Amino acid sequence: MGERASNVLEGLRELILGTPPIDERAQLALPMELGPSQPATTDLDKLVDVEVLHAIVDLLPDAITLIHRDGSILLRNRAAFELLGPARSVDWRVTALEEDPRHPDGRPYTLEELPARRALMDGVAVRAEPMTLRHATTGEDVSVLASSVPLRGADGAMLGATVVFRDLGALLERDRERDTFARVVGHEIQVPLTAVRGYIQQAIRQLPSGVDTSLATRSLQRADANVSRLVTLLRDVLDTSRQQLAPVVPESLELGAFLSEVHSRFDPALQSRVRLQTPDFVHVRGDRRLLEIVVVNLVDNARKYGPEEGTIEVSVAREGSVGLIRVRDDGDGIPDSDREAIFKPFRRGWNAGAHEGSGLGLYLSRQLAERHGGRLELEPSTRGTLFALSLPLA
Amino acid sequence: MRASAPVLVVEDDASILDVVRSALEAEGYDVRTATNGKEGLERLADGKVSLVLLDMRMPVLDGWQFAKELKRRAIDVPVVVMTAAQNARHWAEEIGADAYLSKPFDLDDLLAAVARHRDS
Incomplete structure (x- = not known):
């Protein structure tokens, strides 16, 4: 040729x-x-x-x-x-x-x-x-x-x-069908789940009060705890499905102001643990509501997986053609073998058993970042875990 | 048994209706039940109720239409909406309910809502 x-x-x-x-x-x-x-x-x-x-x-x-x-x-x-x-x-x-x-x-x-x-x-x-x-x-x-x-x-x-x-039409249509299916399935599951939860709680209420180590009591209590897990899981799956389809309505956001606002909505205990470092003005294009979901997820992970009462650093930066929000905790960090797995749905990685949550947060957050034309990555760090959310500059 | 009027539970799923009824009865309430909005209106005609626990998605006459009918007949009774989590708050606001319970709800939450909102 x-x-x-x-x-x-x-x-x-x-x-x-x-x-x-x-x-x-x-x-x-x-x-x-x-x-x-x-x-x-x-x-x-x-x-x-x-x-x-x-x-x-x-x-x-x-x-x-x-x-x-x-x-x-x-x-x-x-x-x-x-x-x-x-x-x-x-x-x-x-x-x-x-x-x-x-x-x-x-x-x-x-x-x-x-x-x-x-x-x-x-x-x-x-x-x-x-x-x-x-x-x-x-x-x-x-x-x-x-x-x-x-x-x-x-x-x-x-x-x-x-x-x-x-x-994009075929892809959007497939997403819509998937969301409809998820919602229908979700509703069908919720009905018997409501009944199961009710019956288990009813049975627990019938048991004699006080410390009771009988097998029946323990069994019912554990069943109730697992039903609560199912409830949370169902809610998280349906929420994730909905957020995946939410249209991105971008505006110009100044990251420092945006993060201050998000911070003001945290509960007081969390607020005192989060240290905001926003020395520069960084303007990005993003959907305020969807980005808040990502930031809250990252800070929540830092709270869950970092040391209790540890500091959570949230900083902004401008690097090349992107604006960055970084969230760092003081915890043990994430082993190399898990660094990609944590972004997969339901894979909570190395110490998952100890913590609540359905394991969908990072999966959704990465998708939301990409829908903004940005990225969510785990950055190398000498101490703790460091996430970096990058977004196109406005 | 409490001296107050019964609680009306309007819910199309038999299991949920059964567990709510037995929980309320264990708590000492009289309970009337209906499996759709139309039956619910008929049960209201049987006599005063102290509160309505209302499912939204039901056949024949759904929760939304039941609530509209209550308003039309100027029936003043506390209503607590029971429905799927994402919609509960929205529906409660739409129909002017006194409270809402997201399914699957906690029995303690349900009993607390009934105790707090019923007419005594």
Whole structure:
């Protein structure tokens, strides 16, 4: 395959598979006349390259559009047609290529905000940005993740841009079904659980009072304790399922102010153990309510797994293109073998038996972090356990 | 036996109805039962009750409609909502209940709620 086509393919491959932006490396030499029908050259070698390229792009499941800096569409694959309907014959410099582009909160995109424009006019790469579009013929809303990179010529001049839309619809639908199923199952379980709990408590109330070591008493008390565990587990699973689906409504948050507010809602005993270190102003984009869930979970873990009365340090920092919230406790730290396991659902790791909780907190918190375009990681630490929540800067 | 009027329990699940009834009777209350909102209204017609323990999700006439009907008939009786955890508080506010119990509830919590809110 010729060098030209392989460069374009490499660019597309990286864009779709999500490797770091390639704008510095996309040294493509696209002939100005390249289009879906007639190649500019009669060179057989290059002719085959172009056709192979088109064939492959047409097979890819994501919607792909190549736009030329002169306002026209160079290429649009089959998936784009299926996902969004026929292309509009518009000049992208003046009108959005897709119908009614909106942010997840419903706000329409301005022309300048559109990923293709940002790639081509500002030379920036856009990665997995959630958008809502409208199908050109059915009028139905389509939820997508949009990515776009500029395409430059060998001399570095901006020639065009690639825009990729990944369909979120099927994934969202599956999540919704899963949530409905969880809620229905949850309700069905709650009914007999209520009865069981009631009967066990009734039986315990019938027993003679005072210290009673009989087997019957112990059995009933342990049964009651396990029912309480089931109740907590059921509630946590249903809560987690609900939070996983909650829409992220981002705003600009100043981390110091945000953490002070969260801190003010802790119970007094916890408040006195938490030390806030927020020397700098750090503004991030995040959903206040969902981020509070993450912070509360991290502080709660520090309280449960750290030493009683130990200090819990909560600090903020700006590093590169992210804002960070770090939570550290003075406990024993987490053994290397468990460092990834703790983020899995229901895996509470090394000393799980000693503590209450369903083992879903870190699992959910990591998901919430990722839904913000951020991360939740365990950082190496000489003492205690150190979690770092990173979020994109506003 | 307490001298006050009976407690009315409106709940469609037979087991939950049974365990709540026996817990209340063990505590000394008279208990009337109904398995849906329509039966609940009929039981009310049998005579004054001191409190209604109300499940929300029932066939024939659900808790929401039962509460609306109470309001329409200007029947003033304390109501404690019993329903699934996520919805309990919401429903209690919606229908103007006096209190709520999240299922699966603790018997002690149920008895405390009855003692606190019933008409004496």
